[in-house]
Amino acid sequence: MDLSKKMNNSTKALDYLRALMPTILGSLILLGCHYDSLKTEAIVSPNTERPNFLFILTDDQNYRTIRELGNKHIFTPNLDKLTQRGMSFSHVFNQGSWEAAVCGPSRKMLNTGRHLFKTGYGPSTAVNDQSRGPLLGEILQQNGYDTFITGKWHIDEESLRRSFTSGSNIFMPLWMGMSFHEEGGQFNTLIADYDGNDLNDENFKTRRANKFSNELFVDSAIGYLKKKPNDSQNPFFLYLSFLTPHDPKHAPEKYLKLYPIDDIPIPKNMLREHPFNEGDHNARDEVLLPFPRTELRIRWHIARYYAMVSHLDAEIGRLLDYLEKSELADNTVIIFTSDNGLANGQHGLLGKQNQYDHSIRVPLIFAGPSVDAGIRKTGMFYLHSLFPTILDIAEIEAPKTTDSVSIASLLSGKKDHVREYIYGAYKNFQRMVRTSSHKLIYYPHIEKTQLFDMINDPLEIHDISKNEGNEILMTKLLTELERLKLEVGDPLKNESPVKSFSEYKKDDYYPQRWPRRELN
Secondary structure (H helix, E strand, O other), rough: OHHHOOOHHHHHHHHHHHHHHHHHHHHHHHHHOOOOOOOOOOOOOOOOOOOOOEEEOOOOOOOOOOOOOOOOOOOHHHHHHHHOOOOEEEEEEEEOOOOOOOHHHHHHHHHOOOOOOOOOOOOOHHHHHHHOOOOOOHHHOOOOOEEEEEEEEOOOHHHHHHHHOEEEEOOOOOOOOOHHHHOOOOOEEEEEEEEOOEEEEEEEEEEEEOHHHHHHHHHHHHHHHHHHHHHHOOEEEEEEEEEOOOOOOOOHHHHHHHOOOOOOOOOOOOEEEEEEEEOOOOOOOHOOOOOOOOOOHHHHHHHHHHHHHHHHHHHHHHHHHHHOOOOOOHHHEEEEEEEEOOOOOOOOOOOOOOOOHHHHOEEEEEOOOOOOOEEEEEEEEEEEEHHHHHHHHHHOOEEEEEOOOOEEEEHHHOOOOOOOOEEEEEEOEEEEOOOEEEEEEEEEOOEEEEEOOOOOOOOOOOOOOOOOHHHHHHHHHHHHHHHHHHHHHOOOOOEEEEHHHHHHHHHOOOOOOHHHHHOO
16 A cells, blocks of 8 residues: 555545554554653752652643733732742643543542553543542551641542541542532632541531632641641641632632723634534633623633632742741641643633643642752643652652652652653543643544644744645654554543443443534
């Protein structure tokens, strides 16, 4: 068969390459095609005091939300200072989701160190994803750490009890991902406490906060730090997990006034609607504003998003100021990140149920002992690499079931990035492979492929998949995508996306739809 003749038609060429994929993949495996790897290396010297950890996790905060890291339209003075005193990474990725609530699988990967389809916390129908291993907080406890939680968990109660010695102002119900506007929103969230005594019936007894969630959770974190020196000499792991800037888009008036709607620039990649059905075209996130999108409504949406980030920044600043003045500061590693990003009008989308960078990349900052100040690196790793990295810093061996790799050698200054290829998935609708220079997204339901030049087109505006001369690159990325699917345990087969995925999540035959709102 003459492959060169087939390359004359790019659509036929892609069909041909997909048909050859099993053969190509088998050949690569036989040839010993390399897998990305990185040796773990502790950054804490032997015989030094074990570090404390202040782990700050936000909700739906994309990588373009910190002024110091390039967005001059947002005010984040405290995160700017943290960036200046620590090391930040530009290319950190949430690996994806098997449900519309992307933050749930993200947190399950983060707390297990496992890939998307291997966390042990997959859907109840995923019989191949129910084997649970130790959780991050659980391992730290077993090695002498006190572990404390405040804010959002978004996993189950049993896992929280295993992970934390105590907690206060924990968002309820534990498995829920957000506080709906009708149920108190950010101003009056449902919360509970946990004292570590599994026989105490008062644990997880709910009440209304009557205080903005950002302020409430920081109050809890500061309260814990104040009591810690007197309560225990053990090192601590403080897990502070905010509900913001996830909707509902609530913020105190002071912060809303920072962002007049007319001053908000429209994203250059804004569209009135996504040009094709990417899978969950009418998911809940996407109907928060009507179709088609208008510039005025997108400006309003972004202004409130920025206001939430600025309020979040102020509360983080209050916590960091207290830590800095305390006796704990010199031995506390600070980690700031988010669970996933958000579109906010880019590509005609509002949510995170897609594989564009605005939705899969997150900010990440390390600061503290042995972390160089003012350093920025690429990274190219998954968010759940934080699991083995935290254990590495604490000089604790990660479980053999851990899928992600430690980035400790990036923190010690020896490398700039970890992986050559990043994989992503959303339900059975989208698959993605990305390098530092290019990204390929495949939509198996509609057999559509996109290719983007991430260096010259970082906003992913121009699809170059059909451009002449890209056939070899497409072959390489499609081959790598199939290899990565095997590595992460992805059950999806391109030729039968519904049937092959249904054994993992059976209700995806009929994905939930929310009422679509049209612009009158």
